[in-house]
Amino acid sequence: MTTTTASAGTGERTVPESSPGAARGPRRTGRTRRIGLPYLLLLPALVLELLVHLVPMAIGIVMSFKELTQFYIRDWSTAPWSGFGNYRISVDFNAPVGDALLHSFLVTVGFTLLSVGLCWLIGTVAAIHMQDTFRGRGLLRALFLVPYALPVYAAVITWVFMFQHDNGLVNHVLHDQLHLTDEPSFWLIGNNSFVALLVVSVWKGWPFAFLIVMAALQNIPRELYEAAALDGAGLWQQLRRITLPSLRSVNQVLVLVLFLWTFNDFNTPYVLFGRAAPEAADLISVHIYQASFVTWNFGAGSAMSVLLLLFLLVVTGVYLLGTSRGRKTADA
Amino acid sequence: MRSIRAAATGAVTLSFALAAAACGGGSSTGGGSNDSPKTLTYWASNQGAGLEVDKQVLQPELDKFERQTGIKVNLEVVPWSDLLNRILTATTSGQGPDVLNIGNTWSASLQATGALLPWDARNFGAIGGKDRFVGSALGSTGAQGEDPAAVPLYSMAYALYYNKKMFADAGIARPPATWDELIADGRKISAKGKQALGAEGSNLAENIHHVFVFGKQHGADFFTAEGRPDFTSDGVVAAVKQYVDLMAKDKVIPPGNAEYAQNQSVSDFAKGRTAMLLWQSASANLKSQGMSEDQYGIAPVPVQSGTPGTGTNVDSMVAGINLAVFKNTHNLDGATQFVKFMTSDAEQKILNTAYSSIPPVKSAQSDAAFNTTANAVLKDTLARSAAALPQVADESQFETTVGTAVKELFADAAAGRPVTTESVKAKLLKAQQQMPAK
Numbered sequence: 001m002t003t004t005t006a007s008a009g010t011g012e013r014t015v016p017e018s019s020p021g022a023a024r025g026p027r028r029t030g031r032t033r034r035i036g037l038p039y040l041l042l043l044p045a046l047v048l049e050l051l052v053h054l055v056p057m058a059i060g061i062v063m064s065f066k067e068l069t070q071f072y073i074r075d076w077s078t079a080p081w082s083g084f085g086n087y088r089i090s091v092d093f094n095a096p097v098g099d100a101l102l103h104s105f106l107v108t109v110g111f112t113l114l115s116v117g118l119c120w121l122i123g124t125v126a127a128i129h130m131q132d133t134f135r136g137r138g139l140l141r142a143l144f145l146v147p148y149a150l151p152v153y154a155a156v157i158t159w160v161f162m163f164q165h166d167n168g169l170v171n172h173v174l175h176d177q178l179h180l181t182d183e184p185s186f187w188l189i190g191n192n193s194f195v196a197l198l199v200v201s202v203w204k205g206w207p208f209a210f211l212i213v214m215a216a217l218q219n220i221p222r223e224l225y226e227a228a229a230l231d232g233a234g235l236w237q238q239l240r241r242i243t244l245p246s247l248r249s250v251n252q253v254l255v256l257v258l259f260l261w262t263f264n265d266f267n268t269p270y271v272l273f274g275r276a277a278p279e280a281a282d283l284i285s286v287h288i289y290q291a292s293f294v295t296w297n298f299g300a301g302s303a304m305s306v307l308l309l310l311f312l313l314v315v316t317g318v319y320l321l322g323t324s325r326g327r328k329t330a331d332a
Numbered sequence: 333m334r335s336i337r338a339a340a341t342g343a344v345t346l347s348f349a350l351a352a353a354a355c356g357g358g359s360s361t362g363g364g365s366n367d368s369p370k371t372l373t374y375w376a377s378n379q380g381a382g383l384e385v386d387k388q389v390l391q392p393e394l395d396k397f398e399r400q401t402g403i404k405v406n407l408e409v410v411p412w413s414d415l416l417n418r419i420l421t422a423t424t425s426g427q428g429p430d431v432l433n434i435g436n437t438w439s440a441s442l443q444a445t446g447a448l449l450p451w452d453a454r455n456f457g458a459i460g461g462k463d464r465f466v467g468s469a470l471g472s473t474g475a476q477g478e479d480p481a482a483v484p485l486y487s488m489a490y491a492l493y494y495n496k497k498m499f500a501d502a503g504i505a506r507p508p509a510t511w512d513e514l515i516a517d518g519r520k521i522s523a524k525g526k527q528a529l530g531a532e533g534s535n536l537a538e539n540i541h542h543v544f545v546f547g548k549q550h551g552a553d554f555f556t557a558e559g560r561p562d563f564t565s566d567g568v569v570a571a572v573k574q575y576v577d578l579m580a581k582d583k584v585i586p587p588g589n590a591e592y593a594q595n596q597s598v599s600d601f602a603k604g605r606t607a608m609l610l611w612q613s614a615s616a617n618l619k620s621q622g623m624s625e626d627q628y629g630i631a632p633v634p635v636q637s638g639t640p641g642t643g644t645n646v647d648s649m650v651a652g653i654n655l656a657v658f659k660n661t662h663n664l665d666g667a668t669q670f671v672k673f674m675t676s677d678a679e680q681k682i683l684n685t686a687y688s689s690i691p692p693v694k695s696a697q698s699d700a701a702f703n704t705t706a707n708a709v710l711k712d713t714l715a716r717s718a719a720a721l722p723q724v725a726d727e728s729q730f731e732t733t734v735g736t737a738v739k740e741l742f743a744d745a746a747a748g749r750p751v752t753t754e755s756v757k758a759k760l761l762k763a764q765q766q767m768p769a770k
Contacts, residue, residue, distance in 0.1 A: 069768060070725065073424045074446045096765035165746075166588040188591045189534065189743035274593055276536060276736040278743065293417060295729045296441070297768060 064302035073298065086303035097291075101304060103279070104287040108263060111194070111283065115201045116258045120251070122202065123209025128243065130210075131217055141214070148207035156271040159200045163187035163272075188273060193281040201268055205261070209254060216250035217243070252323045259319075260312065284308060364449065364657075364664035372405045372666050375418070377433040377653055379486065379687045381620035383409045389686045397673050403666045416728065422658065423447040430661040431670050434482055435537075436472040436652045437721045437731070443474040443481035444725035449657040449667075450479035459483065459672040469692035471720040472650045482654035483671060484692035486684055488613040489713040490541065490648040492631045498526055498607040499629075507631035511574070514608070514634050518584030521607045529578065530597030530606040533590035533742035536735025539575075540721075541649050542610065543738055546571035548646035548719055549636050554734065559724040563734060563764040564757055572738060573756045580745035590739075590746035601628075612651045615688035615706055630706045632713055640717035648718040652692065690714060726767060733763035 063076075064086055072079035092098040130141055147155060162169040164187075171184040187196040224242050233241065266285040269277055277286050288308070292301020374394070380386045386409040394405040408429070410418055416438065422428025423445050434442060442448055449455065451473075456462045462470070469487050473480035492514075494507050502521045508514035518528030532538040547554060552567025562568070579585035586606070589597060595617075601609040602621035610633055611617075615625065632640045633647040640647040655674055657667045673679060680696035690711050691697045702711060721727060737759040745751050 070441060070445050073420065074426075076424075096762060100766070164588075165591055166586075184588075186587075186591060186743065186746055189739070190747045274534065276534075276732065276739060279740070290732070293420065295732060295766070295768065296420065 060302050061306055063299055064306045066299045068297070068299035068302070070296040073296070079299070082299060086299045087307070089300060090303050090307060097300070100282075101284075101287065101291075104282045104284050107194070107280070107282055108284040111198060111201070111281075112259060112262045114198055115205060115262045116255060118198075118202045119205040119209045119258055119262075120255060122206040123211075124213050124247075126206075126210050127213035127217055128239070130214060144210055145207045147203050148211070152204070152267045153271055155204065156200060156268055159196075159203075160188065160272060163196050189278050191278075191280045193273065193278040197269060197272060197281045197283070200272060201262060201265065204268065205258060209258065212250060212254050213247060216247050220246045256316065256319060260316070263312065364659055364661040364667075366665055367662040369663055369666055370403060372403055372431060372663055372670055373429040374405050374407050374670070375415070375429040375432040376407060376409045377415055377435070378409055378411050379653065379689070381617050383411065385620065389683065393674075393679060393682065397670065400673070401666070401669055403663070403669070405670065419447070420445075426660050428658045428660060430658055430663055430667045432656055432658060433485065433653050434656050436469075436482075436484070436650070436654045437537075438728055439473050439481050439654055440475045440723040440725055441728040442656070443478065447659055448481040449659050449661075449664075450481065451483055452479045455668065456483075458668050459675055464675070464693050464695065466692050466694055466697065466714070468650050468714055468718055468720070469652060472652060472723065473654055475723050475725070482656035483675060484652060485655040485674060486653045486687055486689040487692040487714055488651035488653075488689045489710045489718050490545070490610055490612050490633050490651065491614075491709050491713065492633050493601060493609045493611055493614055493618070494629050494631065495601070495604060495607045496627060496629055498524075498604065502526075502607070507629060508634050509632070509639065510637055511634045515578075515582045515584055518582065518608070522583065527586045527600070527606040528584040529608045529610070530592075530600050531579070531585045531589045531610070531742075532592045532595065532597050533579070533585075533746070534593035534739050535595075536731055536739060539735045539738035539742075540731045541612075541651070542575050543568075543572050543734065544649055544721055545633065545646060545719075546575050549644050550574075551644050553722070554730060555722040555724050555726075559722075559726070561726065561730065561764050561767045563760040569753060569757045569760060572734075572741070572760065573751065573753060576738065576741045576745055576751050576756070579742060580751040587746040590742040612648075613687070613689045613710060616686070617688075625706070630709045632709060632717070640713065642717065646717055646719045648713045650714065650718045650720045652689070729767055733766045734760070737763040 065081060065083065066072075066076070066079040067082040067085065068076065068079045089095065089097050090101055093102050126144060130137060130144075165171060165184055168187070170187060171181075174180045175184045185192055187193065220243065224246075225238055228238050228242060264285055265283070266289065269281060269283045269286045270289070273281060273286070275286070275290060277283065284304075288301050288304045291304055292298045376386055376390055378386055380389060387407065390407055390409075394407055398404050412435075415433075415435075419428070419432065419434065419438075419442065423442075428447075434448075443450075451462075453462075465484050466487065469484035470480065473482050473484065492507055498521060499507070499517075502517070502524050504517050504520060508517050514529070521528045531542075544554065547568055550567040550571045552565050552571055554561065554563060554568060556562045579587060579590065597606070597609060598611060598614060598617055599621060600606045601611075601614075602618050602623040615630075618628065619625070635645045635647050638645055655671055657664070657671065661667050674683070675693055677693065677696045680691040680693045681699050681701060684691045684696070685701050688706075690702060690707060691699075696702075697711070701707075722730070724730075741751055741756060741759055744755065
């Protein structure tokens with residue numbers, strides 16, 4: 001009884017100041033809980049994202065500042081810091097390591113531009129031709145997607161057999177049957193290896209472009225073509241004025257995705273050429289693998305990976321900015 | 333609206349780029365323990381014609397070990413293309429097998445990582461002492477002056493395998509003993525429209541094994557006494573050139589072999605497409621490909637002049653497999669017991685017979701099974717004229733850089749581009765510059 005009065009008394013005294021506060025107190029926790037709930041639900045995703053993407057990335061970046069060779073891989077913490085040493089070696093283009101990296105980078109850029117261009121071109125042409133209904137269209141469409149659906153290793157190792165010098169199918173056709181070459185060519189070593197790599201990459205990549213463009217074509221209203229035909233536009237005009245502009249936003253994503261996939265493709269060159277790729281086809285992903293795994297210098301390999309990451313970041317950013325600004329002005 | 337789009341652009345950019353590059357791992361320290369005394373994990377290398385063959389050879393022996401000790405051994409046969417990567421990954425993460433096979437040329441490189449249990453006097457004592465093993469095999473177990481990183485398990489040596497019928501058809505009475513004779517015989521075989529000598533031009537390890545022996549024959553080493561790379565000395569350049577010239581100038585190796593990397597040269601020999609093959613302990617492999625032992629002969633690898641011996645008459649590397657214990661093992665005693673079991677006389681006889689290799693254990697070597705003509709050549713080579721590859725920490729990088737240089741030179745030769753002293757030296761210089769800076 002006394003306590004109640006006492007508390008009532010103090011309560012009475014403090015009411016003017018604390019009452020709103022006291023009233024706000026529970027309401028605030030309620031609101032925090034309401035606002036906090038979505039974040040709580042997001043937490044597992046956030047933790048996973050951190051674990052799967054960001055933590056390995058951060059470790060990779062830390063590694064690139066260490067001299068992480070065979071002497072230290074058992075216990076990374078003992079590896080000495082090398083500052084920007086690994087980066088200096090990687091970008092010193094007058095020294096053999098930097099020179100080889102630059103060469104590999106240029107080969108990769110050339111290869112990627114050609115491969116993406118051809119994939120897009122073949123995919124788009126095929127998709128446009130598959131638009132009109134005809135007998136066997138479904139079968140052809142399915143057939144076109146086979147290279148994309150095959151497991152990479154099985155598909156590429158088949159190409160390795162076909163490209164063999166002595167009893168490969170490619171030389172059999174080009175040399176033995178068509179007599180296009182004076183003597184059987186080497187496809188897996190020497191300079192032809194670039195062509196071999198490009199062929200396999202385009203063969204593997206164009207069905208994806210075909211699939212995406214085909215889906216996008218379904219969304220172009222038929223009426224546009226009918227109206228254009230009434231206005232006397234030919235097939236070429238229709239293609240240039242209706243089809244390609246309508247595909248614009250899809251193409252923007254398609255080309256970017258193809259670019260990143262091709263630039264980073266490791267499986268194709270590795271299965272084709274093994275761990276020591278010929279100079280003409282020395283793609284950067286295998287090159288970095290060789291710099292880290294085969295020569296056991298994980299610091300240098302990480303530094304090259306970080307440089308590659310920065311390059312792709314810049315290219316992607318510039319590309320997205322450029323293309324979306326272009327679209328805005330076009331929309332206006 | 334504008335800022336949302338910019339943010340979205342940034343987020344998309346970042347997530348694409350993040351997805352594009354990622355790598356990671358963990359670190360670990362600490363030695364072995366005896367936390368799980370009832371099981372062992374064993375990584376075996378691929379010694380038979382296929383992974384299944386290895387399982388069939390090893391599993392009965394592992395069962396025998398389990399009956400004797402109660403320790404169950406989980407076997408995994410790892411293909412050569414993966415083995416070194418797997419060991420490196422295990423070293424980095426600390427999560428690996430308890431016992432594993434390693435190529436004996438990797439001993440010093442892996443020793444430098446500190447991942448393998450050093451075989452000091454006490455550990456050797458537990459498996460019967462260091463003296464049980466042949467000296468040449470012990471020379472390939474790690475850097476000199478340090479405790480071995482592994483113990484020898486199988487020993488192998490290179491030999492010249494020749495097709496008896498093709499030799500008879502070409503009118504050749506006995507196998508060549510010098511390179512000049514080999515080239516002359518090769519021409520006779522080529523004149524009959526057959527291929528003379530098989531090689532594995534895109535296989536880096538094979539290239540290394542051969543140019544190392546040619547180097548010895550030219551009195552040259554790839555590393556200085558201090559362990560520094562020395563790839564451009566006149567002797568080394570001449571050695572590499574002589575090997576590549578077998579295709580480029582002497583035309584005894586067919587150009588198509590420049591792209592071989594999956595033991596196609598062994599299949600070619602087994603199918604009677606080529607008359608000669610330089611290979612290590614090939615009998616079991618040839619047998620599995622359907623070539624019976626009476627169809628081919630085995631002779632020592634040719635030398636420059638005279639007969640195989642030491643110094644410039646070395647004609648093989650000390651090839652072989654070592655057995656190592658992973659330092660992070662959870663069953664140290666069991667692992668030691670297992671090594672003792674695998675190097676026991678009885679097991680050595682069974683396993684080396686199955687793989688047509690030579691036991692590195694002295695008491696097992698004297699067994700009658702290893703005194704056949706085929707094995708006598710290999711045993712003599714190991715005892716008298718084989719040398720160990722450089723036991724330096726950078727050995728595995730050397731295999732990659734110089735092996736790649738030889739591969740590129742073979743590609744030049746195959747394409748008809750000239751292979752000159754200058755072009756050989758340039759490739760070797762590039763290889764040397766790619767070696768880790770000290």
